[in-house]
Amino acid sequence: MSKPRVWISRPFFPDIVDRLREHFEVTQEAEERAYTPVELVAHLKDADAAIIGLADRIDADILRHTPKLRFVANTGVGYNNLDLAALTEAGVGASNTPDVLNETVADYAWALMLAAARRVGEAERWLRAGQWKGSRFEGWLGADVHGKTIGILGMGRIGQAIARRASGFRSPVIYHNRSRLDAAIEKECGATYVDKATLLAQADHLVLVLPFTPANRHSIGAAELKAMKPTATLTNIARGGIVDDEALARALADGEIAAAALDVFEGEPQVHPDLLEQDNVVLSPHIASASRDTRRDMASLAVDNVLAAFGHGPCAGRPPTILNPGVLADAS
Numbered sequence: 201m202s203k204p205r206v207w208i209s210r211p212f213f214p215d216i217v218d219r220l221r222e223h224f225e226v227t228q229e230a231e232e233r234a235y236t237p238v239e240l241v242a243h244l245k246d247a248d249a250a251i252i253g254l255a256d257r258i259d260a261d262i263l264r265h266t267p268k269l270r271f272v273a274n275t276g277v278g279y280n281n282l283d284l285a286a287l288t289e290a291g292v293g294a295s296n297t298p299d300v301l302n303e304t305v306a307d308y309a310w311a312l313m314l315a316a317a318r319r320v321g322e323a324e325r326w327l328r329a330g331q332w333k334g335s336r337f338e339g340w341l342g343a344d345v346h347g348k349t350i351g352i353l354g355m356g357r358i359g360q361a362i363a364r365r366a367s368g369f370r371s372p373v374i375y376h377n378r379s380r381l382d383a384a385i386e387k388e389c390g391a392t393y394v395d396k397a398t399l400l401a402q403a404d405h406l407v408l409v410l411p412f413t414p415a416n417r418h419s420i421g422a423a424e425l426k427a428m429k430p431t432a433t434l435t436n437i438a439r440g441g442i443v444d445d446e447a448l449a450r451a452l453a454d455g456e457i458a459a460a461a462l463d464v465f466e467g468e469p470q471v472h473p474d475l476l477e478q479d480n481v482v483l484s485p486h487i488a489s490a491s492r493d494t495r496r497d498m499a500s501l502a503v504d505n506v507l508a509a510f511g512h513g514p515c516a517g518r519p520p521t522i523l524n525p526g527v528l529a530d531a532s
């Protein structure tokens with residue numbers, strides 16, 4: 201009997217991909233790029249499984265043309281590129297990569313927050329441009345992070361990991377979330393629940409860690425930016441679209457907030473041109489989980505899910521991070 205086929209939409213770690221070969225015919229793209237829906241269908245129409253990235257959107261239109269497809273493993277924790285209802289309806293299992301990236305993303309949130317507060321990107325650009333002719337005692341004044349109030353909007357596992365780091369900075373943490381955390385977790389994270397208006401008004405450094413849903417689109421727009429302190433920073437490591445990037449560029453230009461740091465953008469890889477004009481914003485190309493160890497763990501978890509969905513490996517039959525487990529139950 202021929203082996204099922206798995207399509208991998210981009211190159212990664214050959215030794216991890218090799219774990220699939222005993223059980224699957226593997227096709228892996230040698231270059232990473234965005235696929236049109238037509239190209240995705242061409243790659244997926246004969247595939248039994250796929251390992252994809254956040255730029256690969258799988259929806260009902262694609263699934264109409266992929267009758268063999270049984271499982272899609274997303275190499276990311278966020279899965280707004282997947283229409284989960286359509287996948288479930290089509291009987292296709294789907295997984296993401298939660299937890300393995302929490303600490304790495306939390307590290308990066310702090311890196312961006314610190315960079316924005318202390319103007320690291322701006323200062324480096326200035327130095328590289330040969331403008332450092334002598335020091336100015338009052339030059340490059342930024343904002344402290346230690347001892348300042350850290351605000352977190354969206355308090356899932358990554359938000360909690362960000363909060364835990366605050367104790368070393370002696371920084372109080374306030375958070376807002378759809379649902380309040382258990383008291384024991386709040387205590388462990390040293391985080392105090394507040395409403396969104398209080399979060400915006402009191403945070404010295406606000407970090408966004410919300411999943412993207414249509415309801416969360418532009419959770420931070422012109423009104424929210426106006427409600428923040430003029431000395432505050434805003435860091436978005438969540439998803440493009442949670443912030444109204446145009447309104448943010450305006451707020452940065454008008455001094456409504458002091459600085460921002462963004463790893464994600466509306467319509468990425470395009471970046472709003474008005475943001476590119478602003479010096480007081482740190483911009484990075486969606487790399488919060490990109491440490492070598494964590495990207496390997498994410499790839500490995502995606503492979504484990506595919507193996508398990510087809511009855512192989514230690515979790516045979518139970519993909520460890522399946523998003524729609526009912527699909528497999530229905531198939532058995």
Ligand code: GLV
Nearest residue numbers: 275276277278489
């Ligand atoms: C990255 O953005 C992810 O969702 O893993």
